[in-house]
Amino acid sequence: MSSHHLRHVESMATLPSGAGSIPRLNAVILGEALASEKDDLVFPSHDFCRQALVPNPQKVNLSPPLLPALVNFLIVFCVDRGNLNFLFPGRGDYQYLEMYKRSIEDPAGFWSEIASEFYWKQKWVEHQVYSENLDIRKGNINIEWFKGGTTNICYNCLDRNIESGNGDRIAIYWEGNEPGLDATLTYTQLLDRVCQLANYLKDIGVRKGDAVVIYLPMLMELPIAMLACARIGAVHSVVFAGFSAESLAQRIVDCKPKAVITCNAVRRGSKVIYLKGIVDAALVESSRNGISIDAYLSYGNVSAMKREATEWREERDIWWQVGICTLHRLEIGICTIILFGKRCNAVNPFILNMTLLVKGVDFGSSFQDVVPKYPTTCAVEWLDSEDPLFLLYTSGSTGKPKGLPHTTGGYMIYTATTFKYAFDYKPSNVYWCTADCGWITGHSYVTYEPLLNGAGVVVYEGASNYPDPGRCWDIVDKDKVTIFYTAPTLVRSLMRDGDEARKSWFFNVVGDSRCPISDTWWQTETGGFMVVILFYLGTLNVSCALMTILTVMRVAIVALQITPLPGAWPQKPGSATFPFYGVQPVIVNEKGVEIEGECSGYLCVKSSWPGAFRTLYGDHERYETTYFKAFPGYYFSGDGCSSCTYFMLLCKLVNICAWDKDGYHWLTGRVDDVINVSGHRIGTAEVESALVSHPHCAEAAVVGVEHEVKGQGIYAFVTLVEGVPYSEELRRSLVLAVRNQQIALLVLGGTFTNRELETIDFFAAPDKVHWAPGLPKTRSGKIMRRILRKIASRQLNELGDTSTLADPNVVDQLIELADC
Numbered sequence: 001m002s003s004h005h006l007r008h009v010e011s012m013a014t015l016p017s018g019a020g021s022i023p024r025l026n027a028v029i030l031g032e033a034l035a036s037e038k039d040d041l042v043f044p045s046h047d048f049c050r051q052a053l054v055p056n057p058q059k060v061n062l063s064p065p066l067l068p069a070l071v072n073f074l075i076v077f078c079v080d081r082g083n084l085n086f087l088f089p090g091r092g093d094y095q096y097l098e099m100y101k102r103s104i105e106d107p108a109g110f111w112s113e114i115a116s117e118f119y120w121k122q123k124w125v126e127h128q129v130y131s132e133n134l135d136i137r138k139g140n141i142n143i144e145w146f147k148g149g150t151t152n153i154c155y156n157c158l159d160r161n162i163e164s165g166n167g168d169r170i171a172i173y174w175e176g177n178e179p180g181l182d183a184t185l186t187y188t189q190l191l192d193r194v195c196q197l198a199n200y201l202k203d204i205g206v207r208k209g210d211a212v213v214i215y216l217p218m219l220m221e222l223p224i225a226m227l228a229c230a231r232i233g234a235v236h237s238v239v240f241a242g243f244s245a246e247s248l249a250q251r252i253v254d255c256k257p258k259a260v261i262t263c264n265a266v267r268r269g270s271k272v273i274y275l276k277g278i279v280d281a282a283l284v285e286s287s288r289n290g291i292s293i294d295a296y297l298s299y300g301n302v303s304a305m306k307r308e309a310t311e312w313r314e315e316r317d318i319w320w321q322v323g324i325c326t327l328h329r330l331e332i333g334i335c336t337i338i339l340f341g342k343r344c345n346a347v348n349p350f351i352l353n354m355t356l357l358v359k360g361v362d363f364g365s366s367f368q369d370v371v372p373k374y375p376t377t378c379a380v381e382w383l384d385s386e387d388p389l390f391l392l393y394t395s396g397s398t399g400k401p402k403g404l405p406h407t408t409g410g411y412m413i414y415t416a417t418t419f420k421y422a423f424d425y426k427p428s429n430v431y432w433c434t435a436d437c438g439w440i441t442g443h444s445y446v447t448y449e450p451l452l453n454g455a456g457v458v459v460y461e462g463a464s465n466y467p468d469p470g471r472c473w474d475i476v477d478k479d480k481v482t483i484f485y486t487a488p489t490l491v492r493s494l495m496r497d498g499d500e501a502r503k504s505w506f507f508n509v510v511g512d513s514r515c516p517i518s519d520t521w522w523q524t525e526t527g528g529f530m531v532v533i534l535f536y537l538g539t540l541n542v543s544c545a546l547m548t549i550l551t552v553m554r555v556a557i558v559a560l561q562i563t564p565l566p567g568a569w570p571q572k573p574g575s576a577t578f579p580f581y582g583v584q585p586v587i588v589n590e591k592g593v594e595i596e597g598e599c600s601g602y603l604c605v606k607s608s609w610p611g612a613f614r615t616l617y618g619d620h621e622r623y624e625t626t627y628f629k630a631f632p633g634y635y636f637s638g639d640g641c642s643s644c645t646y647f648m649l650l651c652k653l654v655n656i657c658a659w660d661k662d663g664y665h666w667l668t669g670r671v672d673d674v675i676n677v678s679g680h681r682i683g684t685a686e687v688e689s690a691l692v693s694h695p696h697c698a699e700a701a702v703v704g705v706e707h708e709v710k711g712q713g714i715y716a717f718v719t720l721v722e723g724v725p726y727s728e729e730l731r732r733s734l735v736l737a738v739r740n741q742q743i744a745l746l747v748l749g750g751t752f753t754n755r756e757l758e759t760i761d762f763f764a765a766p767d768k769v770h771w772a773p774g775l776p777k778t779r780s781g782k783i784m785r786r787i788l789r790k791i792a793s794r795q796l797n798e799l800g801d802t803s804t805l806a807d808p809n810v811v812d813q814l815i816e817l818a819d820c
Contacts, residue, residue, distance in 0.1 A: 100579070100581055103581040103582040104582070104584060104607075107129075107130065107607070108129035108130060110581065111145070111413060111582065111610055112124075112126075114413055115146060115409070118151065118156050118160070118413065118416070119155060119156055119160050120149050120150065120151045121150040121151060121152075121382040122148070122149060122382075124146040124149030124385060124409075125147070125148045128147060128148070129145065130143075130147075130608065131143075131147070132607065132608040134608065134633055134634060134635060135628075135632045135633040136628050136629055136632050137632050140624070141620075141628050142614075143608045143614050144386055145385060145386075145407075145409060145413075145608075145610040146385035146409040146610075147384070147385060148384070148385070149384070149385045149409055150382040150383060150384055150385070151382065151385065151409055151412070152230065152231065152380045152383055152408075153230050153389060153408055153412045153448060153452070154194065154227045154228075154230040154380070155231070156412065156452055157227060157448060157452050158171075158190060158191040158451065159380075161187050161451070161454045162187050162188055162191060164454075167187050167188035168188065169187055169454065169456065170186055171185055171186060171187045171451060171456060172184065172185045172220055172223065172459055173456060173457070173479045174219070174220045174458075174459050174460075174461070175459070175461065175462070175475050175478075175479070176303060176461050176462065177266075177268060177269070177303070177304075177461045177463070178267075178303065178462070179471070181303060185220060187454075190227075191376075192376035194227045194228045194231060195231070195374075195375065195376050195378035196371050196376055196378075197224055197228035197320075197371050197374075198228040198229075198231045199374035199378050200297075200370060200371050201228060201229070201232060201234060201259065202232055204258075204259060204294075205295075206229075206232065206234050206258045206259055207232075207258075208233030208234065208381050208387075209233065209234070209235065209387075209388070210234050210257070210258040211234070211235050211237055211256060211257040211258065211391065212229050212236050212237070212258060212260075212261065213236075213237050213239060213248075213251065213252055213255065213260045214229075214236055214237065214239070214260075214261045215238075215239050215241055215248060215260065215261065215278075216238075216241055216262060216263055216275075216437075217263065217266035217273075217275070217301075217461060218437065218460060219266075219299065219459075219461060221299050221320070222437050222459075223437065223459065225261050226238065226390070226437065226447050229390075230390075231380060232381045233381035233383050234258075235388045235390060235391055235405070236390045236391075237251060237255050237257065237392065237403075238392065238437050238442075238443070239251055239438060240438025240439065240778075240804075241262075241266060241275055241436075242438075242778070242804055243278075243804055244278070244801055244804055245278045245279075245281035245282040245285060246282075246285065247401070247801075247804065248278065248279065248282035249281075249282040249283075249286045249289075250401055251393050251403075252282060252283070252286045252291060252293070253286050253290075253291050254393075254401070254617070254618070255403065256291055257293065259293070259295035259296070260279060260293050260295070260296050261297045261298075261299075261320075262276055262279045262296075262297070262298050262299070263275055263298060263299035263301040263320075264276045264298055264301055264304070264307070264310040265301055265305035265310075266461065267303060267304040267461075267462070268461075268462055268463050268466075269462060269463035269466035270466065272304050272305065273304075276298055276310060276311065277311065279296075280311065283296070294316070295318070296317050296318065297318050297319075297320050297370070297371075298310070298317055298318065298319060298320060299320040299321060300320070300321060307319070318370050319369075319370060320370060320371050321369060321370070321371055321372055383408045384408070384409075385407065385408055385409025386407050386408070386409070386410075388406070388407060388408070389405075389406050389407060389408045389412075390406055391403050391617055392404050392439075392440055392443065392524060394524050402616050402617075402619075402622070403618065404525060404613050404616065404617070405617055406443075406527055406611075406613055407614060409610075410610035410611055411527050411528075411611050413611075414527060414528050414609060414610035415445075415448065415452075415528035415611055416448075416449050416452040416453060417528075418444075418449070418528040418580060418611075419444075419445065419450065419453055419455075419528075420453055421581075422518060422520060422529050422580070423485075423518075425453050425455060428482075429455065429456075429483050430455075430458070430480050430483070431450055431455050431457050431458070431481070431482070431483040431485070432458035432476070432479070432483070432484055432485065433445045433446045433458075433485040433486075434472070434484075434485065434487065434490060435485070435486075435487070439524075440523075444528050445485060446459065449528070458475065458479055458481060464486075464490050464493070465493065469493075469494050472486075472490075472494070473510070484510075489781035489782075490781060491506055492698060493698075495698055495721075523637065523638075525613045525627070526609075526612060526613075527611030527612065527613065528580075528611045529580055530579065530580055530583050530585070582607075582609045582610070583605060583609055584606050584607050585604070585605055586604050586605070586606055587601040587602065587603060587604070588601055588634065589602070592630075592631040592634070602631070602636065603636075604631050604634035604635060605635040605637065606633065606634050606635075608635075675702070675703075675704035675714055676704070676711055676712050677710050677711065677712055677713065684701075684702040684703070684704075687700075687702045687716065688701065688702050689741075690738040690741040691718060691737060691766075694734055695721075696721050696730060696733075696734075697718055697719070697720060697721070698719045698720060698721045698722070699772075699775060700717065700718050700719070701775050701783050701785065701788055702714055702715065702716050702766070703715050703717075703785055703788045703792050704789075705767075705768075705789070705792045706793070707767065710767075713767035713768070714765070714766045714767050715766065715767065715770065715788075716734070716766040716768065716770065717770045717775060717788055718769055718770070719774060719775060726771045726820065734766070734769055735766055735769065738766060739765050768792070770791075770792070770817065770818065771820055772810075772814055773810070773814075774807060774810040774813070776788065776802070776805050776807075776811055776814070777805065777807075778804050781806075784805065786800070787800070788814075791811075791815060794818070796815060799811065
């Protein structure tokens with residue numbers, strides 16, 4: 001086991017190579033020129049560096065007209081002579097290097113210092129900041145941080161900010177599905193609402209340690225419910241509002257909640273989802289398994305469904321809020337109403353019609369207020385750092401959801417720190433994460449971490465393309481958003497309009513070439529970022545998923561932290577760059593031996609970090625087997641990481657993880673998301689990346705199918721740019737795009753001569769290209785590859801539950817096009 005944990009730090013003493021031996025490096029400086037797909041590096045500008053929380057003090061003085069030629073000359077000149085001080089004086093003095101080194105060599109001191117910036121009712125024992133055992137051979141896996149310290153995350157999110165004088169700062173900018181339907185809450189107003197719900201929960205018997213299931217859409221009431229549970233020590237389990245009744249029932253049966261919170265319906269785009277009906281069905285299924293729910297709170301979302309139309313059981317169901325709609329002003333085609341206390345100015349016919357419908361309803365005589373009647377102050381329940389904060393379920397390989405609990409203190413400190421540095425957050429910023437709170441991203445980067453940092457966060461109820469593809473940018477302009485965090489899926493969907501420069505569109509057009517793109521790698525299990533990737537062209541097919549303007553990252557379960565810091569170092573498109581503070585990623589081979597240099601293998605983490613999850617709910621043995629048994633002494637992420645010559649040669653890809661000679665990490669996909677073609681392990685992400693490089697391909701998803709000769713063949717589902725017709729010529733062109741990328745990679749690596757290339761069987765090219773008007777995705781944007789595999793294999797009677805898809809009709813369309 002290597003102790004050389006600072007090798008990537010030492011590598012920063014030399015100029016990044018561009019992930020391999022490349023004759024000419026192209027580069028661009030942030031804000032000084034538009035990027036092209038030929039650029040290998042993006043350098044932060046001097047002004048950006050100067051204002052960054054973790055700055056790079058260097059300045060590259062290049063005039064824009066001479067930028068392309070001069071950058072190439074200077075970089076090649078310096079690399080050839082081994083003298084980098086000409087361009088980059090004092091590289092070793094980066095603040096990041098100093099902070100990272102301390103976080104590894106003195107984790108107790110490093111994290112104690114950060115934790116002291118937050119409020120603790122009682123401080124942890126100084127000499128026991130953390131304890132860990134990651135080696136299953138030495139006993140049970142155990143991780144603890146700040147044990148004995150008592151705190152409360154709700155107090156730190158709200159009370160602490162109000163006490164510091166920020167009570168009138170806007171905490172939440174809420175945007176409804178319909179344009180013009182909006183609201184804001186200051187930190188003081190948010191605390192009042194949280195305390196009212198917390199008092200109600202206490203009144204019905206919810207106590208510290210009790211579970212509360214939350215099945216709400218992206219209304220302000222969702223983060224309010226999460227914070228209310230946290231305030232009284234209840235363990236919230238947020239279930240994505242769109243999961244089927246069966247999926248919801250599984251989670252209810254497993255965690256046995258004291259209460260369930262939902263709303264009657266939600267409108268996403270033009271579609272209405274009747275959430276209460278789903279919960280009703282789930283409760284029937286739960287009761288059959290011996291779990292009955294006595295407290296069932298429903299919020300009346302009359303923008304989606306009238307209260308009187310909601311099915312109701314008087315002896316069980318309780319309305320959260322009366323939801324009075326008072327007509328404030330009505331003019332021709334324009335109305336202003338108060339909806340749930342939200343003022344709405346609208347020219348939208350839907351809102352106008354909705355206003356007229358509710359105008360004559362006397363809600364006061366038909367329904368009873370519940371939550372608004374409670375006091376706006378509520379005592380805080382102080383929790384041990386290791387007490388559970390929330391329980392979040394993710395699908396397991398056996399089909400049974402895995403419950404992942406995150407603890408209070410370590411999660412709070414770690415994720416708040418990732419938000420601060422990865423987003424380079426400053427008090428003047430307005431932040432928007434498009435994720436749903438049903439996922440770990442929404443927990444960490446919508447609710448808790450922005451509020452812990454005193455930020456104003458946008459919460460959006462609707463669909464990203466409703467009523468048109470410009471909705472996101474309308475919200476950005478309206479609320480003056482400066483940090484935008486989203487999924488590659490959303491960006492790819494907006495690219496379908498047919499921009500010829502779509503690969504650099506996100507950087508050049510959306511970010512005006514002034515905003516860094518930051519790609520972060522993490523999982524539900526990690527709680528927050530592990531590797532942060534700052535790049536500029538937006539290589540959107542890396543295995544990671546969610547973004548700032550420009551930050552892209554994968555919503556996985558743990559939040560493993562490899563992440564770029566804006567302004568701290570030059571970026572490589574698609575690379576995860578370097579680990580976050582306190583994270584020691586290593587690459588091991590199949591025998592669990594650490595490998596170094598330019599290599600590929602299995603991505604693991606040695607030593608714990610404060611945000612790590614501690615167990616699987618009710619199944620610690622499964623926790624140990626899944627994450628620690630494969631490589632004793634390490635946390636095994638299940639992901640791969642790789643490098644070799646430039647983006648990794650497809651023919652040598654192990655589809656796991658690697659770093660290049662500069663210490664930059666390259667994530668290549670899930671270990672279990674690999675196609676074995678003629679004995680070669682092909683990463684689906686690499687083939688998909690090659691396909692979307694084609695100018696007519698908007699999106700692609702690749703799965704493996706049985707092949708009588710190769711063992712497995714590559715089956716590609718391809719969505720074309722809007723307006724491009726299907727044709728056999730285009731199909732052949734797409735296959736050729738994958739083949740050409742393989743050739744380019746092999747040539748760059750110097751692996752084969754041109755004559756030898758003619759004899760190679762390019763096994764990574766797709767055997768079948770299946771036209772896809774759309775891909776089957778959940779409402780969070782996750783592609784359901786399970787369904788694609790069944791369609792590719794023609795196992796149409798085994799498609800399973802498609803109710804959680806954003807558009808179930810896509811499945812029928814794919815089946816119809818199977819033989820086209």
